[in-house]
Amino acid sequence: MPEMVKSIVWILLLYGLVSFSSQEETRFKIDGKVIELDESNFESAISAFDLILVDFYAPWCGHCKRLAPQLDAAAPVLTGLKDPIVIAKVNADKYTRLARKYEIDAFPSLKIFIHGIPTEYYGPRQSDLLIRxxxxxVAPNVTILNSDAEIKDFVDNAGSFFPIFIGFGLGESxxxxxxxxYKKKAWFAVANDFSEDMMVFYDFDKTPALVAIQPTYNERNIFYGPLEDEYLEEFIKQNFLPLSVPINDDTLNLLKDDKRNIILTFVEDVADEKSQKLIKLLKAAASSNRDLVFAYVGIKQWGDFADTFGVNKKSFLPKMIIWDGGEEYLTVIDSESIDDEDQGNQISRFLEGYREGRTEQKKIAGPSLIGFINSLIGLKTVYIIVFLVAMLMLIRSLGQEDEPLRVGIRPQTEHDTAPRDEYGPEDKED
Incomplete structure (x- = not known):
């Protein structure tokens, strides 16, 4: 009898939890539109939905205004999925407690809440790409593929924002x-049935094989084993990035999660023919040195980044260094710069000098890797700026008592954190 009572109690508890969840969801009208949240219902919303994308915006932010129609277009498609994805927005300029809690220091800021746990959204913001x-x-952890057509459809539908791992002749378990x-970082599938054409296309000659695909960079790497977790995981982690990584805002966020040292090459312009030939050589070196990340940046593409390492248009380029993402980096003595002759051997000599310890340590003139990622104006900086502006205005008013004080910024409240437009004040719309 006591066991029966326990069972009944558990059934009632489960029913209560399901009922509570349903009641929470009904508090929000899910009609394919973006939900407006505030401090009174925010926590309930992120608890009610398994996956919710939240746009922290400010009414005066020009980029927020341009993002809004994209979210409006994506919302009905995403809420119509078998496993719905809800889009919501919060006026973080007004609800500053939420802005502080979730460390919002730029507008617009997007966060994905998965079962109530937030993570930064770094993906595309155009509606069709955002949907993909x-x-x-909400996709399966591992997708099962049973034909060449299913393999092709899986790769096409995956898009280009995540690496893809397909196991051929590899058990799902x-x-x-x-x-x-690693569900948040890559697509995973196993192909149970496939033709020799697929083996030729993906360039593997035996099974089982795990194929890593980088759609954006048109790269493929093959792993035949050992198939123990330790070795599989190492292969997967190494293939989150392409063999040679272009340095930009998006890839910096990927690099911060990689613990390998970075072989960083500076060129004048990544788009020119000479640089492209060098990048191919860097890829070849990367394939033989998987314990390192090979990356490159053009002075033309991101001069400010290069300048923190003392590299500019006057430098002898291309130039190579070793960076661990911190505030210091290494140069290899007598192997810093690469001339146009026999660049492959020069890269080899650079790597040999690095591994033998023939290096010189230097300090960068700017922020670390994390500093670059967080290089937008933060809350403390805003406080300082607001304080300085207020002091200047006060001094001016004391010196010109007959003139009324006119401040050319929007009114501030006592607790206003005033994050800025994510893309910079020069682009801000009134």
């Missing part, structure tokens, strides 16, 4: 744990 990107989060662990 977010579908990743072998990669299921890793697929769950």
């Amino acid at each position: 990107y977010l579908k990743k989060f 072998i990669i299921s744990d890793l697929a769950l662990k």
